[in-house]
Every structure is written in structure tokens, then in C-alpha cells.
Amino acid sequence: MPRINRRHALALMTGTALTSACATPGEEAAQSATSESSDPAVFRHGVASGDPDASSVVIWTRITTLASEVDVTWSVYDDPEMESLVASGAAKATDETDYTLKVVVDALQPGQTYYYRFEAEGVRSRLGRTQTLPVGAVDQLGIALVSCSNYxxxxxxxxxxxxRDPEIDFVLHTGDYIYEYGGPEGWGEETASVIGRPHDPPHEIITLADYRRRHAQYKSDAGSREMHAAHPLICCWDDHESANNPWTDGAQNHQPETEGSWAARRAASIQAYYEWMPIREPMPGRTRAQFWRSYIFGDLATLITLETRHTARGKQVDYAEWAPKLNTEADYAAFRRDVLGDPDRHMISPTELEDISVALSESVAKGQPWRVIGNQIPMARMPVPDVIGLGVLSTPLETSLEAHKRLAWLGKHGLPFYTDTWDGYPVAREAFYDLCKSNKAADLLVLTGDSHSFWANILHDKSGENMGIELGTAGITSPGDFVDSGFDAETAKALDQVFSDQLPEVTWTDNFHQGYVRVVLYPDSAKASYVAVSTVLSPIYNTRTIKAFDIQTDGKNLALRQA
Structure with missing residues (x-):
């Protein structure tokens, strides 16, 4: 088979954005993310599909009803005209799963496009499009890398x-699909008051009912419904699906004295995630928290998604706790060695590492050119440059921005930008790299979210050996850190530039835009296009490619160059 079947790939779907073409690289095209009439009231959260393999895929919907339970039928076709029925069935939507419904449709053909819909209470849902994974020869694969959608x-x-993007086959969402914040002081609420998008419920979410309600709000967004109806989703979670910066025993944004048990809150967040996302239940012997997967795309690629929050992660290092204790260079050296470098602070569980090892070794044995890692948080080394000594920022005053003071301190001592990323777990990162090298897989293509910025990074282990390329995506709506911290545009651009100029692993970064990364894989090369939207403050927007890179592979190493 030459590639994933795009038969009817841009076929008309009533009421969906698939009737319009996406802007090609370097062009702008006016788009509108408004299609309220395309989703009947019974199916107001649309339809979705995901977690595919070569012979099956999950299809999903949610029923809005006042009944205690609802009979639902589903149908799958291999043509958009719905003339060739492939599979069908019936199920019930109940309050036990918040009236969400997931069906694993099996006995499908590999690498094929399918169309599906649901019917309940005499109403039919919109038509969704999905795909199975290919087998055999595949000469092209398009992935949209997304992260950080803050309502x-x-x-x-x-x-x-x-x-609308005709080059996309699958969507990889690397986390922060929802955010837990809420209330008048919640992050983003000032913007929400202007554009009319406050969080629902209007407070920080803690209970199962809260998490369900928040997921429902996010899937009510028109753009979300369009994407889910058009492409199957492959996903992993990050922190905000539960609470900011969690580790195995707590989270930065969880206060047990007022918010109860962390274990109960985490369980509620995970249950709601499994209900509202088009993903399979865990295999026998695994828990829902063990949410890592691998996907095989014929002879072209294996994609491995990571879980780095709930099954192994040690508590993050808190700079505020340690700063008063660090007075000499010896103190800072000991801090780097013994605190940041504590070998007992893990990121990935032994079971997950075993599964990753198997997936990597099988990929190498098959001769696949691409080993892709779906990764929540930046992996590249990002010690803050000496922004004061380099003249990017002035010496901070008492009245300076807190971010200005923080960057000055971090840059003076060459400390990591953030300690919640892989930089805060350097031993765990080396363990991951060692595992990859032991499987002859030092040519990783790491696709990363979390930072709200675009990145193109070249990865190395502690000895300097090349480990591959990291592509990072900006947020769907979450703003870049330098802009959000209050720096003016000129200063924010200068900070972007100094990170790319001074850090060996950073080739390019941009924290000014929202959008996604289009990654198209070929047998001996790949192209990464950084697609920005002109605004997120209105559903009327333009798209353009602000940067593009070509990636070459020789079967052992990856090389990055600007396109």
C-alpha cells in the first residue's frame, strides 16, 4: 500500500469545516470556526474517534438528555455517502458514564478511511471521519501536534x-486538553470576561461532577467539534487534566486541607478523562493511570506516547524553597548535584520503560526510519542564559516584573528554565536516553507540548551524543510565557532570540503565536511546519506557516535544517 488511504479525504460532510481547504504553507486563508448548526441538540458535543490500531478504532459521542438512560445506535461506512455499511450496533448511554458512549469498532481493514455516525431519540449525529493504522509500505504520514487548549x-x-488541513491524517494531543482553573481570579479569566468564555463550572474543578462539566464545556467549542469529527485522535495527558504540576502524591495546585484527598481528586479526573476522550480502556492487568500507548504505522514509523504524571513522578523541585539556602557557588553546585540530580526522583515507571523498550526494539528490527515520542513536557536542556550579562534584560529593580527577577536569578546561575520539565529530572532523562541507546534508537523524533511556545531543538545526552530532534508546539490558546509574564513585544522577542543563540540544544523558538505543528513523515525525510493562527480572540481567523524545517534521517541520526 503506497500510503494511508485518503479516499474521500476532503469529501463534503454536512455542516463541517471539511468543505473548505486549508491554507498552504506561506499563504493566508480566512477561516471561521463557527458551525453551531452542525451538531443537533442531542449531540451537542459532537462525535470523535481515536486510539486506532490496524483493525479497529474507538468512536465516541455524548448524549444530551433528561432520560435516565438512552438507546443509541451506531453505524460505520466506508464511503461518505453512507451507501456501504461496514459495521453497526446498539448500546445504552447512562449516567454511570455521564451519558458518554464509546465503541471499539473492530474487524476493519488497515490503512482505510471510514465514516461513522450515531442515532438517539430519533436524532442523527453529524458524520465523523476516521482511519485505521496502515500496514506494509507507507510513503507519507501527516500528524498534527497540538497542546494546551485553555477555554x-x-x-x-x-x-x-x-x-481543514488536507495533509493531516492523525492528531497527536500531548496534554492540557482541559484546564482545572476557575473563578474570577483564575488564569485567563480576564480575557474570558472580554470575549465571553468563562470557565464552567465557575470555580476550580475538584469533584467528578466538576471534571465532567469542564470536559463538556471544552467539547462544546466549534473548532474542537470540527477537529474531532475530521481526524482520529492519539493523545496523552499532562498536568491540567487533573491539577497543575502533579506528582504521584500530590500537586502544586491541590491543597488537601481545603480540597480533600489528592487520590480522590486524581481518580475523579482520570475517570472523567476516560469517559470524555475517544480512548480504549486499559488492557487486563493495567490501571487507567497507566496511560501510555504505542502505534505502528506500517514500515514507516512507531509512535510511543508517554505517561509522566501519575505512575512514577517524584515531587518537583521548588526554587522558592531552595533560593534562601543558596549563597555560594558551592551551594549551587551541591543543589544541581544532590537536589536536581537526585537519582530517586523518577519520571517513568519501570513497567512503562519496559513497554517503551519493546516498542523501540521492534521498530528498529523492522527497519522503520522513524521512532516518534509523544511527550508532554520539553525534553531539551534549557538552562537560562545570563540575560543580564548579555544585555537582554537590565539589572532588576524592586519594581521589576517578577518574571524579570526570576530570569535574572536563573540566568546568573545557569539553572533550568523550569523544574517541572525533563530539566528538573536530569537523571530520569538520562535513564530514558540510555534505554533508547540500548535499543539502537538514538534517532528520536520527540513531539512535545506544554510550553505554549514553538520550538525546534536538537537533543543530546550528558556526554554530548546526539539523541534526535524535538519539535515543540505552541498552545492552541494558552499564551507564551514571555508575553504572558508582562514583557513588551521587543523584550519577548529578544528573550526568544537569546535562548536560540545561547543554548546548544535550541535551534529556534517563538512564544508569540498560537497554533499547531504539522509534521509530515516520508521514508527518508520529514517536514515540520509551524502553523500559526492570526487570533484566538475571535472565531474569524487566518492561518500561516511562520517557520518550516526539513529533517533528514540516515537510519542512525537525524539532521535538522531550515526549509
Whole structure:
């Protein structure tokens, strides 16, 4: 088979964005993420599909009803005209799963496009499109890398653009699909008050009912519904699906004295995630928290998604706790060695490492050119440059921005930008690299979210050996850190530039835009296009490619160059 079957790939779907073409690289095209009439009231959260393999895929919907239970039928076709029925069945939607419904449709053909819909209470859902994974020869694979969709900060125009993008086969969401914040002081609420998108419920979410309600709100966004109806989803979670910066025994944004048990809150967040996302239940012997997967795309690629929050992660190092104790260079050296470098602070569990090892070794044995890692948080080394000594920032005053003071301190001592990323777990990162090298897989293509910025990074282990390329995506709506911290545009651009100029692993970065990364894999090369939306403050927007890189592979190493 030459590639994933795109038969009817841009076929008309009533009421969906698939009737319009996406802007090609370097062009702009006006788009509108508004299609309220395309989702009947019974199916107001649309349809979705995901977690595919070569012979099956999950299809999903949610029923809005006042009944205690609802009979639902589903149908799958291999043509958009719905003339060739492939599979069908019936199920019940109940309050036990918040009236969400997931069906694993099996006995499908590999590498094929399928169309599906649901019917309940005499109403039919919109038509969704999905795909199975290919087998055999595959000469092209298009992945949309997305992350960080925060409802109050804006409309999910990046999702809408992905629905229109003819080069996309699958969507990889690397986390922060929802955010837990809420209330008048919640992050983004100032913007929400202007554009009319406050969080629902209007408070920080803690209970199962809260998490369900928040997921429902996010899937009510028009752009979200378009993307899910157009492409199957492959996903992993990060922190905000539960609470900011969690580790195995707690989270930065969880206060047990007022918010109860962390274990109960985490269980509620995970249950809601499994209900509201088009993903399979865990295999026998595994828990829902063990949410890592691998996907095989014929002879072209294996994609491995990571879980780095709930099954192994040690508590993050808190700079605020340690700063008063660090007075001499010896103190800082000991801090780097003994605190950041504590070998007992893990990121990935032994069971997950075993599964990763198997997936990597099988990929290498098959001669696949690409080993892709779906990764939540930046992996590249990012010690903050000496922004004061380099003249990027002035010596901070008492009245300076807190971010200005923080960057000055970090840069003076060459400390990591953040300690919640892989930089805060350097021993765990080396353990992951060692595992990859032991499987002759030092040519990783790491696709990363979390940072709200675009990145193109070259990865190395502690000895300097090349480990591959990291592509990072900006947020769908979440703003870049330098902009969000209050720096003016000129200073924020200078900070972007100094990171790319001074850090060996950073080739390019941009924290000014929202959007996604289009990654197209070929047998001996890949192209990464950084697609930005012109605004998230209105559902009327343009798209353009602000940067593009070519990636070459020789079977052992990856090389990055600007396209």
C-alpha cells in the first residue's frame, strides 16, 4: 500500500469545516470556526474517534438528555455517502458514564478511511471521519501536534484549522486538553470576561461532577467539534487534566486541607478523562493511570506516547524553597548535584520503560526510519542564559516584573528554565536516553507540548551524543510565557532570540503565536511546519506557516535544517 488511504479525504460532510481547504504553507486563508448548526441538540458535543490500531478504532459521542438512560445506535461506512455499511450496533448511554458512549469498532481493514455516525431519540449525529493504522509500505504520514487548549483564553481556532488541513491524517494531543482553573481570579479569566468564555463550572474543578462539566464545556467549542469529527485522535495527558504540576502524591495546585484527598481528586479526573476522550480502556492487568500507548504505522514509523504524571513522578523541585539556602557557588553546585540530580526522583515507571523498550526494539528490527515520542513536557536542556550579562534584560529593580527577577536569578546561575520539565529530572532523562541507546534508537523524533511556545531543538545526552530532534508546539490558546509574564513585544522577542543563540540544544523558538505543528513523515525525510493562527480572540481567523524545517534521517541520526 503506497500510503494511508485518503479516499474521500476532503469529501463534503454536512455542516463541517471539511468543505473548505486549508491554507498552504506561506499563504493566508480566512477561516471561521463557527458551525453551531452542525451538531443537533442531542449531540451537542459532537462525535470523535481515536486510539486506532490496524483493525479497529474507538468512536465516541455524548448524549444530551433528561432520560435516565438512552438507546443509541451506531453505524460505520466506508464511503461518505453512507451507501456501504461496514459495521453497526446498539448500546445504552447512562449516567454511570455521564451519558458518554464509546465503541471499539473492530474487524476493519488497515490503512482505510471510514465514516461513522450515531442515532438517539430519533436524532442523527453529524458524520465523523476516521482511519485505521496502515500496514506494509507507507510513503507519507501527516500528524498534527497540538497542546494546551485553555477555554477562557480564546477560541480553539487551531483545532478548526487542523480539521481543514488536507495533509493531516492523525492528531497527536500531548496534554492540557482541559484546564482545572476557575473563578474570577483564575488564569485567563480576564480575557474570558472580554470575549465571553468563562470557565464552567465557575470555580476550580475538584469533584467528578466538576471534571465532567469542564470536559463538556471544552467539547462544546466549534473548532474542537470540527477537529474531532475530521481526524482520529492519539493523545496523552499532562498536568491540567487533573491539577497543575502533579506528582504521584500530590500537586502544586491541590491543597488537601481545603480540597480533600489528592487520590480522590486524581481518580475523579482520570475517570472523567476516560469517559470524555475517544480512548480504549486499559488492557487486563493495567490501571487507567497507566496511560501510555504505542502505534505502528506500517514500515514507516512507531509512535510511543508517554505517561509522566501519575505512575512514577517524584515531587518537583521548588526554587522558592531552595533560593534562601543558596549563597555560594558551592551551594549551587551541591543543589544541581544532590537536589536536581537526585537519582530517586523518577519520571517513568519501570513497567512503562519496559513497554517503551519493546516498542523501540521492534521498530528498529523492522527497519522503520522513524521512532516518534509523544511527550508532554520539553525534553531539551534549557538552562537560562545570563540575560543580564548579555544585555537582554537590565539589572532588576524592586519594581521589576517578577518574571524579570526570576530570569535574572536563573540566568546568573545557569539553572533550568523550569523544574517541572525533563530539566528538573536530569537523571530520569538520562535513564530514558540510555534505554533508547540500548535499543539502537538514538534517532528520536520527540513531539512535545506544554510550553505554549514553538520550538525546534536538537537533543543530546550528558556526554554530548546526539539523541534526535524535538519539535515543540505552541498552545492552541494558552499564551507564551514571555508575553504572558508582562514583557513588551521587543523584550519577548529578544528573550526568544537569546535562548536560540545561547543554548546548544535550541535551534529556534517563538512564544508569540498560537497554533499547531504539522509534521509530515516520508521514508527518508520529514517536514515540520509551524502553523500559526492570526487570533484566538475571535472565531474569524487566518492561518500561516511562520517557520518550516526539513529533517533528514540516515537510519542512525537525524539532521535538522531550515526549509
Amino acid at each position: 477562557p483564553f480564546g477560541f480553539f481556532n487551531g483545532y478548526d484549522a487542523i480539521a
